[in-house]
Amino acid sequence: MRPETDPTLTVRYFAGARAAAGVAEETVPAGPGLDDLLRDLADRHGDRLAAVLRAASYLVDGVSWHDRQTPLPAGTTVDVLPPFAGG
Template identity: 75%
Template sequence: MQLTVRYFAGARAAAGRPEETASAGRSLDELVDELVARHGERLAVVLKAASFLVDGVACHDRRTPLPAGATVDVLPPFAGG
């Protein structure tokens, strides 16, 4: 059972890819740990400040299990105006 992780802006640059798959059924905190293990400290810095959407809805409870087939968007802080 998989989910899709999509990276935007600085998260995409830090991960070195626009998207990837990961195992579903774990929490967002556990997913973040896995992504940091895969991609290193550069992504860890971005993820500390990032917001996350799960199937287009802001995720505020980072301990809730992520469902199979979900799409998790990683949104770093955006600058500009």
């Protein structure tokens, strides 16, 4: 985890999310909740990623994250995990 003075967080995309986003990871401003972050990512990358984000699961610093309203802390890493075939 980065120092708390870093006002950003890292988003890492896996499998189909990576293909839809066109990048493996990116740094974005910290602060919004997951719903707002996902809306921003969909606006940035388009409908293809938006569809993946609707079906994906999320980890924040390696822990399953279901709270979609609480602001995401600065310095964290959000993993975007689309459904995997056979799993």
